[in-house]
Amino acid sequence: MKLSEFYPEYMSSCDGLRESTRVGYESAYRVHLQAAFGDVELLDITVQRVETWAAQYADHPGACRKAWAVLRQMLRKAAKWGVIPYDPCSAGVTLPRKKAYTPPTITAKETKTLLQGMWGHPLEALMIVATVCGLRRGEACGLQWEDIDLRRGVVHIRRSVQYVAGHIVVEQPKTLLSKRDIPLPRFAVNRLRQLKGKGRLIGDLTPLQVARKIKTWCRQHHLPSIPLSNLRTSWATNALEAGVDLKLVSGILGHASIETTARYYLVPHIEAYKEAQRRYERFLLAS
Template sequence: MGTVVKRSDGRYQAAVYVLTPTGQRRRKFVYGRTWDEANDKRLELLDNNRKGVPSESSAMRLDEYLTYWLDHIAVHDLRPSTFARYRVLVRDYITPHLGRKKLNRLSPSDVRGLMATLARTKGKSGRVLSPRTIQFIHAVLRSALQHAVRDELIGRNVAKLVSPPRATPPEITPLSPEVARKFLRVANTHWLAALWLILLTTGLRRGEVLGLCWSDVDLDAGTLRVRRTVQKLDGVFVFGEPKSARSRRVLTLPSVCVAALRRQPDINRGRAAGEQRRVAGQPKDLVFVSTSGQPVDPRSVNRAFDRLLTKAEVPHSRVHDLRHTCATLLLAEGASDREVMELLGHSSIGITMNTYAHVLDDSKRRMASRMDGLFGEGG
């Protein structure tokens, strides 16, 4: 049950054998300025033992603490897809380099060393990790250590004292209207023709369109509701919530999308092969499925997109550029930035304006020209 004793320095100390994240039992000391304060901490440790919850220790290794943080804290705070990515980043990049360090011995120089090492590390693609990925790894470590600060295991968050590398936003390369039409002429014969049309005309994210279910679509009304996303992380399909509250949205579909979606059930039946096997968490009525009835692998979408671009004899780009193409074309046609924000599901209008500033600048110039026409010397 533990004991509470008064120390020579006037503080009170309690000692309890607690459960550790590794499943072992270890004696843990807690302190208080009064007997009641130390006893409250003792009772909290005993309550953790009763619930089977590990009690952290500032002297534990970082890999042990990160395991505890993921399994008992992050899993409840994060979307499933985000949590799955956090786990992969901890396992593949943080633990191999800093895992054996004591939590209370971690220093800013250790974190700087991690950043420098990651800048030379190759990811699963075989390419050196991008600054954006390193930023994300830094954010995971910073979040875990901040929880340790709140629990008074450490006095400061050393990750906050180290700046991650600057990441240059990826250049937006939307397709021109002519290139988009050439792509669609080729893509119209592909079994994912409806998917390409939805990506290009509604600006849905790849994970959002792959997570669409027939219960989300009203073909008679011509509407589509975004309710979920699907990703493949570490070889496992993960279904999750949309990226933000605004990402949960209802869109009106162009008639070309409605027509393509009406053909999709026949396409799915024609491609079905062998036993149909759903994965864990998969809805029963996904719009786009593989030949085995499972979600379409996002990497397969990327590969198919590359093949279609080659067949159409147009410059190569990313699947995500179809989303940028949708926004750019709409802005060029006079859609307001708020209308585009609602369509894309951005969490704030600032994201839309910053992302598509180049197009908005063109719109501003056209508006200025119109005012010249009205009130200029030649007006």
């Protein structure tokens, strides 16, 4: 059986996928896998063949790894179903190394400046909650005023909104732990009480339109500007620098494990490193 013949069977077995994930799989197959492996018999897909294909993506390692993940899942499923005797790539495949990436973040002082600069903006409520709760962009855009309990000062994360294939998709949060309740700082509760409205915090906008409007506003008013999704990284970084326990930060972010938090969200600012050295110096000189 050729990969192109197996692909429809594989996709029909993925009923539980989020729509955004399904679209991503379909895109990876169409753009990166179909031409290279579509007419190849499953038994002829070897480690050497895959590594030869992967070598062409030296300048685009991210795209390669995403496409490889889809191919790997298909081969595993084929082996599980008995279509092929074993997964030919189970021994491991050498893929292009991803370049080191440090997500942009803003400091606590810059965060304060940003929130002050959003005062009166139609998306101010969204920015407050997204910034002080470390939300994913989809989680922030999925919030409704009914999700914010201002009496208790708690935000209930119950859905995520994505813009997929030209339309809005409302989905469950990313993981089981992503469905969570997050306490709000007192200043946020006080301001949200003044802004209290109804319906979605973003109105009829799409997540992409929200991101563009915020970026334009920040540029026009000379405010600290980072992608909306990186407000999450900034919250985690600043919370950890403030001394919040890693496990608590992981729980508020809705991560499945603290390893994820430590690996991707612990991005100390230079001032944190300086403070570490000052503490070391005091300890050293006092010895």
